[in-house]
Amino acid sequence: MKKVYIFISILVITFFKICPVSAQVANVYISEIMYDSPLQEDKFNNSADHNNGEYIKLFNPTNQTVNISGWVIKGTEQAEQFAFPTGTIIPAQGILLVAYTSNSGFNFALFYHLDNTVKVINQSAIILYNKGEMVSLYDASANYLFLNFPGL
Numbered sequence: 001m002k003k004v005y006i007f008i009s010i011l012v013i014t015f016f017k018i019c020p021v022s023a024q025v026a027n028v029y030i031s032e033i034m035y036d037s038p039l040q041e042d043k044f045n046n047s048a049d050h051n052n053g054e055y056i057k058l059f060n061p062t063n064q065t066v067n068i069s070g071w072v073i074k075g076t077e078q079a080e081q082f083a084f085p086t087g088t089i090i091p092a093q094g095i096l097l098v099a100y101t102s103n104s105g106f107n108f109a110l111f112y113h114l115d116n117t118v119k120v121i122n123q124s125a126i127i128l129y130n131k132g133e134m135v136s137l138y139d140a141s142a143n144y145l146f147l148n149f150p151g152l
Contacts, residue, residue: 029146031059035128052106056098062089068130070140075126082123
């Protein structure tokens with residue numbers, strides 16, 4: 001197991017040397033991922049519905065709003081990509097939840113008891129593996145910004 005962590009550390013260090021982080025937006029990062037929502041998966045007929053409740057949380061720790069229009073979140077599979085629409089803003093010291101929502105009428109905000117101060121963007125492009133997967137964040141110029149390794 002120790003060899004795996006050393007290998008991953010070397011891989012990450014090498015990646016950062018090859019792909020420099022954009023200085024302008026380096027502070028926005030993936031702060032939390034809900035890979036396996038608390039829904040009872042065996043109760044759903046539609047296989048996509050049991051993924052409702054999964055989310056990726058972005059955090060902006062700066063004192064300025066950040067426009068993330070055109071930024072992209074990518075999952076492990078090549079087709080798992082979500083591009084943020086024009087006008088997507090994360091407020092200073094704010095969060096943005098990118099929620100998986102199928103077309104079943106699932107109400108994400110109600111399920112998690114969120115008030116209207118929490119911004120949620122619904123998407124159906126990224127379905128997370130319950131045991132975790134790598135999720136990466138890119139800015140609008142395709143500069144790599146952040147990579148989340150599950151379980152580390």
